[in-house]
Amino acid sequence: MRFVPLAVAAALLSSAALTACTAGKEAGPSLGAQPKPSGSASQAVPAATIELWHGFSTDAEVKAFEDAIAGFNKKFPQITVKATKGVQDDQITQAIRGGKAPDVAASFTTDNVAQWCKSGAFQDLTPVIRQDGIDLTVLPAVARSYTAFDGKQCTLPLLADAYGLYYNKALMKGDEPPKTLSELTELTKKLTVRDANGDIKVAGFIPSVQYYENSPSHIGPMVGAKWYNDDGTSAIGSDPAWKQLLTWQKELVDWYGYDKLEKFRKSLGDEWSAEHPFYKGKVAMILDGEWRNAMLANDAKDLDYGTAPLPVADDKPGLYGSGFTAGTVIGVPKGAKNPQQAWELIKHLTTDTGSLVTLSNALRNVPTTKASMDSPDLAKDANFKTFLDIFAHPKTSTLPASVNSVFNQEVFASFITKWEKGSVPDLDAGLKDVDKQINDKLKLSGG
Numbered sequence: 001m002r003f004v005p006l007a008v009a010a011a012l013l014s015s016a017a018l019t020a021c022t023a024g025k026e027a028g029p030s031l032g033a034q035p036k037p038s039g040s041a042s043q044a045v046p047a048a049t050i051e052l053w054h055g056f057s058t059d060a061e062v063k064a065f066e067d068a069i070a071g072f073n074k075k076f077p078q079i080t081v082k083a084t085k086g087v088q089d090d091q092i093t094q095a096i097r098g099g100k101a102p103d104v105a106a107s108f109t110t111d112n113v114a115q116w117c118k119s120g121a122f123q124d125l126t127p128v129i130r131q132d133g134i135d136l137t138v139l140p141a142v143a144r145s146y147t148a149f150d151g152k153q154c155t156l157p158l159l160a161d162a163y164g165l166y167y168n169k170a171l172m173k174g175d176e177p178p179k180t181l182s183e184l185t186e187l188t189k190k191l192t193v194r195d196a197n198g199d200i201k202v203a204g205f206i207p208s209v210q211y212y213e214n215s216p217s218h219i220g221p222m223v224g225a226k227w228y229n230d231d232g233t234s235a236i237g238s239d240p241a242w243k244q245l246l247t248w249q250k251e252l253v254d255w256y257g258y259d260k261l262e263k264f265r266k267s268l269g270d271e272w273s274a275e276h277p278f279y280k281g282k283v284a285m286i287l288d289g290e291w292r293n294a295m296l297a298n299d300a301k302d303l304d305y306g307t308a309p310l311p312v313a314d315d316k317p318g319l320y321g322s323g324f325t326a327g328t329v330i331g332v333p334k335g336a337k338n339p340q341q342a343w344e345l346i347k348h349l350t351t352d353t354g355s356l357v358t359l360s361n362a363l364r365n366v367p368t369t370k371a372s373m374d375s376p377d378l379a380k381d382a383n384f385k386t387f388l389d390i391f392a393h394p395k396t397s398t399l400p401a402s403v404n405s406v407f408n409q410e411v412f413a414s415f416i417t418k419w420e421k422g423s424v425p426d427l428d429a430g431l432k433d434v435d436k437q438i439n440d441k442l443k444l445s446g447g
Contacts, residue, residue: 030339031343045078046078047079048080048338048341050080050341051103051104052082053091054105054330055085055088055106055108056363057085062083064359065359067358068348071358072348072352072355076341087105089112096334096335101333101334101336103337104333104342106158106330107155107328110326110399111399111406112406113149114402116149117401120334122333122334123331123334123339124153128343138369139157139370142325142397143325143368146398146401147329156346157329157330157368160391161291161325161365161366162323162324162388163287163290163324163390164287164288164386164387164390165287166292167305171191171202177285179320180311180312181222181248187204190204191204191205191285192204198257198260200256200260200264203282203284204283204284205283206264206286207253208265209417209420210262211265212271212286216413219287219310220397223245223319225241226239226241227399227408228400233435234408237435245313249420268282268283274299276295278305279296279299279300279303287310290364290384290387308386309321310323322390324397325366325396327365327368330346351369353375356369360379364384402442407441412434
């Protein structure tokens with residue numbers, strides 16, 4: 001699974017583009033008007049050729065998808081699946097708006113689910129889920145939450161990401177991974193190495209939100225922070241957990257020295273290359289997703305590392321073991337020509353244990369059903385099992401769906417960047433201003 005930078009996500013999908021989707025030509029029947037019950041015997045499903053668009057692009061990813069589809073073809077030999085790789089959200093949106101939508105579309109990001117559901121760009125799967133007796137409790141509640149919005153289940157989870165701590169065992173020298181923020185601070189200071197000028201040579205842990213995967217959504221679960229109130233308005237300024245997290249973060253940034261930390265951060269290798277600083281022993285501990293295990297196997301085979309849940313607030317030990325999750329979502333766009341056959345494929349890819357295990361073993365992402373996570377065929381080495389446990393933890397959280405999800409994250413990340421630089425004189429006032437920007441945007445969106 002790929003990380004989609006927020007700036008890219010924002011360019012890919014705007015509220016205006018999604019609203020325009022509802023004006024697109026209706027090119028086919030809806031899921032609520034199927035010619036035959038999809039719960040009938042497989043041979044009763046009419047023959048068709050269906051289009052599947054997905055974002056996977058590497059040879060390994062594409063082959064894994066083809067293997068999962070091969071399992072579907074054994075059940076439904078009369079359905080031909082034409083898969084198109086490397087498709088991004090903007091292409092899906094344009095196709096829906098132009099009345100040329102694929103039958104099935106998968107996306108790497110969950111940021112757009114609320115708009116897809118609200119605008120009708122993706123069809124509500126609820127009728128066929130009920131019709132076929134699919135029990136969604138086979139999915140953890142957190143996975144159900146990021147695939148639906150406002151009572152509409154317009155997508156289902158295909159594979160998931162879970163975020164935890166990676167640590168370099170050689171640099172740790174026998175120290176256990178930290179379980180609390182105070183332990184993380186202590187170990188960070190112990191493992192950091194500076195030269196005679198005070199410049200950083202090895203960082204124990206980089207607290208900056210400008211560093212790779214350290215987005216507000218990924219670090220918020222460390223303190224159990226809330227993004228939204230029940231009415232959809234921003235809770236960032238009123239939830240004391242955010243202030244607790246940012247106070248801890250700023251103290252560690254100040255210990256490094258902001259300028260020293262920035263100089264070091266900007267000198268580091270690309271996140272997606274073999275020059276990643278964790279591979280090179282330049283950073284001892286990092287926050288990252290489960291997919292990093294596969295990259296380490298390819299690019300840093302000799303690195304002796306371990307994985308663990310992220311440290312949590314000292315006064316909230318019950319959070320330990322949990323983390324942040326999101327993942328790939330898949331659904332039937334508005335205008336799909338073969339929605340019945342599309343649903344059968346989605347049902348197979350998202351609920352069939354063999355299919356999910358095949359995809360997980362090949363892509364090293366977390367499978368989303370309880371049966372697939374418990375399957376004896378799932379590759380569960382110790383470093384990967386950490387993330388299975390994080391995903392299944394009852395307190396693992398996600399970024400709740402919002403029609404302005406990308407905007408809200410960008411506003412908050414921009415604020416934290418100013419905060420860690422020392423450009424925010426009053427944290428409380430600054431957080432309340434973040435609330436105002438998010439709430440003003442919500443009003444404009446009719447939320």
